[in-house]
Amino acid sequence: MTGTEALEIVATFLNNEPVVLANGYISREFFNVQDREGSFYMIGSMGLASSIGLGAALARPDRKTVIVDGDGNVLMSMGTLAMIAAARPKNLVHLCIDNEVYESTGKQRSLSNQIELEKVAQANGYPYSRRVETPDALKQAMGEVMAGEGPSFLLIKVAPSFDSNRGRVTHTPEEIRDRFMSVYG
Amino acid sequence: MLNSKSFADRLIAEKFDFFTGVPCSLLSGLISDLESRPGVNYIPAVREDAAVGLCAGAYMAGSLPVLLMQNSGLGYSLNAFTSLNLIYNIPVLVVMSWRGFGGKDAPEHIIMGDINEPLLETSGMPHAVLEPGDEAGAEAAFQQALDTIRNKKIPFTLLVKKGLYNEGHH
Ligand SMILES: Cc1ncc(C[n+]2csc(CCOP(=O)(O)OP(=O)(O)O)c2C)c(N)n1
Numbered sequence: 001m002t003g004t005e006a007l008e009i010v011a012t013f014l015n016n017e018p019v020v021l022a023n024g025y026i027s028r029e030f031f032n033v034q035d036r037e038g039s040f041y042m043i044g045s046m047g048l049a050s051s052i053g054l055g056a057a058l059a060r061p062d063r064k065t066v067i068v069d070g071d072g073n074v075l076m077s078m079g080t081l082a083m084i085a086a087a088r089p090k091n092l093v094h095l096c097i098d099n100e101v102y103e104s105t106g107k108q109r110s111l112s113n114q115i116e117l118e119k120v121a122q123a124n125g126y127p128y129s130r131r132v133e134t135p136d137a138l139k140q141a142m143g144e145v146m147a148g149e150g151p152s153f154l155l156i157k158v159a160p161s162f163d164s165n166r167g168r169v170t171h172t173p174e175e176i177r178d179r180f181m182s183v184y185g
Numbered sequence: 186m187l188n189s190k191s192f193a194d195r196l197i198a199e200k201f202d203f204f205t206g207v208p209c210s211l212l213s214g215l216i217s218d219l220e221s222r223p224g225v226n227y228i229p230a231v232r233e234d235a236a237v238g239l240c241a242g243a244y245m246a247g248s249l250p251v252l253l254m255q256n257s258g259l260g261y262s263l264n265a266f267t268s269l270n271l272i273y274n275i276p277v278l279v280v281m282s283w284r285g286f287g288g289k290d291a292p293e294h295i296i297m298g299d300i301n302e303p304l305l306e307t308s309g310m311p312h313a314v315l316e317p318g319d320e321a322g323a324e325a326a327f328q329q330a331l332d333t334i335r336n337k338k339i340p341f342t343l344l345v346k347k348g349l350y351n352e353g354h355h
């Protein structure tokens with residue numbers, strides 16, 4: 001499964017949930033797969049998609065909130081896994097697109113081929129944490145995490161695939177903010 | 186506004202409802218006051234940049250956040266402020282202790298104490314200083330903070346000197 005295929009599958013499980021996307025190709029590719037009002041494309045602040053998602057989930061416990069993180073982003077902010085596990089927001093789904101590289105900056109290797117991030121999440125105390133490696137396993141797990149109680153962590157092992165010729169997010173940062181806020185009604 | 190209780194009362198009266206941060210001894214009184222209040226949830230953050238992210242998410246989901254931190258955390262969080270809050274226009278009230286003020290502090294605080302205000306200025310982060318004994322100045326600073334948060338929608342930093350919010354810890 002490629003990163004793009006994984007994002008395409010993830011998109012089919014979403015309605016109008018607030019979704020916070022990691023910086024780099026993850027935001028760009030998800031924008032190209034499906035541009036949703038509720039997608040917060042985090043173009044800077046590497047590592048903070050998880051804390052932004054946690055803040056949103058805590059402020060609105062009635063809204064299912066999804067983080068689409070990357071392995072490099074998760075490794076940069078590993079302490080945030082502890083914050084999420086400690087706060088235990090039932091409404092939070094934490095996905096990690098794990099291509100074992102910093103794909104956005106030229107596929108330099110990250111540490112996630114040696115460090116099992118789903119075990120890190122589990123050891124921190126996420127009540128649900130799984131690794132998936134195939135489209136079928138991803139679909140099944142997405143069904144579980146979107147219907148079940150969190151915080152849940154899903155490590156999605158993928159092959160690098162993002163196409164640097166695909167466009168960047170065309171909305172301005174303020175437009176991204178306003179669109180994201182609008183899904184709270 | 187010049188002790189922890191009155192400042193926390195004021196924050197809550199102005200509808201601030203989301204509190205997080207990394208502790209500083211100069212803010213210890215304020216943090217324990219907040220933690221002791223029923224209905225107030227102070228969320229311990231592991232790093233100041235993560236606290237900035239937490240506040241940004243909370244703000245966009247409808248809360249009004251306050252971030253408590255030591256000025257040493259400004260270095261850790263500068264990228265978060267400049268590549269998140271200041272480009273998306275996401276406000277937060279930052280209550281930042283001013284360690285190293287006037288060059289009188291432990292060695293690790295001296296440089297940041299010295300560059301604290303210029304660093305905020307050069308980053309485009311408006312701020313004001315709370316001084317012990319200056320109630321009118323604190324009131325004006327707080328009004329400026331509220332105005333910046335509500336209208337400009339960017340972070341505003343209240344720099345807190347020793348002797349304001351560190352009751353019970355010296
Ligand atoms: C603080 C900081 N350091 C470095 C970068 C450069 N950078 C942008 S995206 C990225 C890689 C992110 O890695 P990952 O989360 O694994 O996502 P991927 O690129 O693999 O999709 C890096 C290092 C940055 N934007 N910010």
Ligand SMILES: [Mg+2]
Pocket residue numbers: 070071072097098099100101102103110
């Ligand atoms: Mg990666």
